[in-house]
Amino acid sequence: MKLTIAHLYPELLNLYGDGGNLIAMKNRLNWRNIECEIVKIPLGHPFNAKHYDIVFIGGGQDFEQEVILKDLKGDKTKQIIDAINNDVTFLGICGGYQLLGNYYKTKDGQTYDFIGALDLYTIGQEKRMIGDFMFSSPYINNKLIVGFENHSGKTYLGDTVKPLGIVKKGYGNNGEDKTEGARFKNVFCSYSHGSLLPKNPLLCDYILQTTLQKKYNITLSDLDDTLENKAHDFIVNRF
Amino acid sequence: MKKLYITFYKKTILCYNSSMYFRKSLSLIIAKTLIKFLRTIGRGGTSLPGKLALKIYPNILKELSSDISSIVVTGTNGKTTTSKIISTILEQSNMSFISNKSGANLISGIATVFIESHKKNYKYALLEIDEAAFKTVSKHIDVRYLLVTNLFRDQLDRFGEITHTLANIVEGISNCPLATICINADCSLLSSIGKQVNNKIIFYGINQPFPSTDYSLSDAPYCFFCKTKYDYSYRTFGHLGGFSCPNCGYKRITPDIAVTTLKVMNEKYSKVDLIVDNNKISIKINLPGEYNIYNGISAFSIGYALNIDYKILISSLATFKSGFGRMENMSLNGVDTNIILVKNPAGLNSVINYLSSLSKPFVLTLILNDQFADGTDVSWIWDVLFENLISNINMISHIYISGIRKYDMALRLKYANLPEEKITICKTTKQLINIISDPLLVSNTSYILPTYTAMFDLRKSLKKQFKLKEFWK
Numbered sequence: 001m002k003l004t005i006a007h008l009y010p011e012l013l014n015l016y017g018d019g020g021n022l023i024a025m026k027n028r029l030n031w032r033n034i035e036c037e038i039v040k041i042p043l044g045h046p047f048n049a050k051h052y053d054i055v056f057i058g059g060g061q062d063f064e065q066e067v068i069l070k071d072l073k074g075d076k077t078k079q080i081i082d083a084i085n086n087d088v089t090f091l092g093i094c095g096g097y098q099l100l101g102n103y104y105k106t107k108d109g110q111t112y113d114f115i116g117a118l119d120l121y122t123i124g125q126e127k128r129m130i131g132d133f134m135f136s137s138p139y140i141n142n143k144l145i146v147g148f149e150n151h152s153g154k155t156y157l158g159d160t161v162k163p164l165g166i167v168k169k170g171y172g173n174n175g176e177d178k179t180e181g182a183r184f185k186n187v188f189c190s191y192s193h194g195s196l197l198p199k200n201p202l203l204c205d206y207i208l209q210t211t212l213q214k215k216y217n218i219t220l221s222d223l224d225d226t227l228e229n230k231a232h233d234f235i236v237n238r239f
Numbered sequence: 240m241k242k243l244y245i246t247f248y249k250k251t252i253l254c255y256n257s258s259m260y261f262r263k264s265l266s267l268i269i270a271k272t273l274i275k276f277l278r279t280i281g282r283g284g285t286s287l288p289g290k291l292a293l294k295i296y297p298n299i300l301k302e303l304s305s306d307i308s309s310i311v312v313t314g315t316n317g318k319t320t321t322s323k324i325i326s327t328i329l330e331q332s333n334m335s336f337i338s339n340k341s342g343a344n345l346i347s348g349i350a351t352v353f354i355e356s357h358k359k360n361y362k363y364a365l366l367e368i369d370e371a372a373f374k375t376v377s378k379h380i381d382v383r384y385l386l387v388t389n390l391f392r393d394q395l396d397r398f399g400e401i402t403h404t405l406a407n408i409v410e411g412i413s414n415c416p417l418a419t420i421c422i423n424a425d426c427s428l429l430s431s432i433g434k435q436v437n438n439k440i441i442f443y444g445i446n447q448p449f450p451s452t453d454y455s456l457s458d459a460p461y462c463f464f465c466k467t468k469y470d471y472s473y474r475t476f477g478h479l480g481g482f483s484c485p486n487c488g489y490k491r492i493t494p495d496i497a498v499t500t501l502k503v504m505n506e507k508y509s510k511v512d513l514i515v516d517n518n519k520i521s522i523k524i525n526l527p528g529e530y531n532i533y534n535g536i537s538a539f540s541i542g543y544a545l546n547i548d549y550k551i552l553i554s555s556l557a558t559f560k561s562g563f564g565r566m567e568n569m570s571l572n573g574v575d576t577n578i579i580l581v582k583n584p585a586g587l588n589s590v591i592n593y594l595s596s597l598s599k600p601f602v603l604t605l606i607l608n609d610q611f612a613d614g615t616d617v618s619w620i621w622d623v624l625f626e627n628l629i630s631n632i633n634m635i636s637h638i639y640i641s642g643i644r645k646y647d648m649a650l651r652l653k654y655a656n657l658p659e660e661k662i663t664i665c666k667t668t669k670q671l672i673n674i675i676s677d678p679l680l681v682s683n684t685s686y687i688l689p690t691y692t693a694m695f696d697l698r699k700s701l702k703k704q705f706k707l708k709e710f711w712k
């Protein structure tokens with residue numbers, strides 16, 4: 001058994017330890033004797049979504065957004081939208097999450113058209129939303145997910161997109177409506193960067209299970225998550 | 240009559256006479272008294288006095304520093320080591336100078352330094368300044384020499400993006416048109432400063448790749464000016480190396496001070512050949528690790544800017560002792576102990592490269608805190624290639640983990656697939672010190688890698704237990 005993960009723009013969208021999510025998925029598959037290959041798709045390289053079980057898009061700096069938008073235009077955008085409609089698993093973090101939406105309007109009023117795969121949009125603001133945060137997610141029995149958010153964009157979800165969870169502490173999507181992240185078909189998005197999946201093994205396994213079920217119809221075995229839970233609970237107990 | 244409120248240890252004092260002269264005298268008296276008081280009760284007293292003085296009399300720093308030429312070191316990594324080398328150069332040249340030795344590198348710490356040396360007639364100030372604070376501090380002091388060591392991603396929750404940090408530095412330079420600037424020619428971000436300001440610039444760099452070059456990591460893969468991907472003829476570390484833009488032609492320029500040959504790199508020092516003004520010079524840098532070659536030649540470039548004799552530069556680089564926490568060496572009950580401050584992926588990766596090259600067994604300690612000075616976001620540890628330790632795992636006799644975010648660090652090592660039986664989590668600093676200072680448990684050498692506040696905690700405990708000298712002296 002094997003899952004292949006595409007890492008889009010690894011040289012640009014790799015902020016705040018986002019790679020930890022790939023490290024978590026790969027290890028949690030390997031520890032169950034499931035192979036995992038991570039394929040880097042840098043800028044300018046062709047992307048055939050059919051070859052991948054999971055597509056990962058991380059966060060980047062504003063400086064790099066324009067370079068990426070130019071590269072995404074045309075075929076890549078079509079590949080991504082088709083793949084999402086064919087239930088391929090996506091994980092979008094921070095900037096990668098925003099890119100999957102309709103557009104980004106900067107605080108100066110400039111609008112950038114994004115991929116438009118998910119019905120959501122983002123508005124830039126002066127104040128950054130930074131800090132440890134916590135939300136509960138219906139996809140893991142309303143248990144808590146912890147993370148660290150650092151974004152100036154406020155994201156608003158359209159009707160067809162569900163939030164990944166409900167904010168308990170911190171800002172989440174916009175600091176207003178208590179939603180955090182997004183779920184649409186097999187697309188998972190969050191503002192929690194870095195060690196989202198390492199510290200939230202339930203969410204990591206849910207994403208892997210969703211993908212494996214579709215491909216092999218198997219159920220993941222349990223792992224010893226004592227240490228993962230200690231790191232998780234440390235943040236929960238902070239609040 | 241103007242009113243002036245001063246809040247001092249939660250008590251508000253109201254002063255009626257607040258003429259400028261009175262304010263200046265008052266700020267000096269209070270700050271100087273506070274420095275003495277804090278030292279007496281055993282606290283460093285490196286920031287608070289300056290902070291208070293600036294509050295009472297905002298012009299204090301500008302006035303006290305106006306007759307002193309400041310030599311400023313800023314950048315992401317290597318500030319303290321480089322400052323230490325420069326201070327050795329100044330000492331060996333018999334130049335009188337003041338400096339902020341203990342790393343109080345924000346405006347309040349800088350003000351404290353000038354307040355302490357008030358009326359003592361120093362000619363130079365050697366100042367390590369935080370890269371985000373530089374644009375503010377440079378408005379107050381007379382910067383004549385500026386060294387920007389490098390730019391890597393560091394605590395983005397505090398500084399924002401790396402290009403913002405660069406813009407802040409360029410803005411700071413606009414406050415000091417008389418400054419000679421020393422810049423790393425191998426860094427595409429910093430090299431762009433040459434195109435953005437009119438100051439005199441001295442470039443230093445390394446003309447060949449480091450043996451352990453890892454091509455996967457770059458904080459700046461795209462052209463600063465036109466966003467086209469750079470071509471590289473070689474890379475030394477991270478995004479540093481022989482970059483050139485195939486679109487707009489922006490490229491590394493030939494440095495004024497260039498390392499042409501890496502001759503020796505061992506566990507104690509490095510030896511390299513330099514070309515300066517058509518002279519070939521051999522130098523020894525008295526610290527191990529590839530990244531310290533950059534620190535060495537960057538300090539050399541400041542000495543060159545100051546017109547100091549090559550002989551003094553060569554002897555300073557060969558003999559300096561590293562500063563507070565930057566590969567600080569000490570003996571704890573006979574255990575050879577090295578403390579190396581770690582604060583971002585680039586810095587910690589270079590330490591891991593170094594540890595992977597060691598051929599004698601050692602004990603490794605990682606202490607991860609997440610207070611403001613450390614960066615409150617610990618996600619950066621997932622950008623660190625702990626996996627690379629596996630290649631030398633036989634030399635690592637044990638790994639101890641401590642600090643506020645010990646579980647995050649332990650989790651990172653678990654996911655790097657380092658052997659579980661070699662890893663122990665210590666709940667307190669005391670417990671940690673008892674273990675790592677026990678010669679029965681640590682037979683050889685010990686490397687401790689703390690983040691900023693963890694280093695202070697550790698240093699405080701070690702000071703108590705082993706009577707080490709005060710860090711601000």
Ligand SMILES: [Zn+2]
Nearest residue numbers: 462465484487
């Ligand atoms: Zn260019």
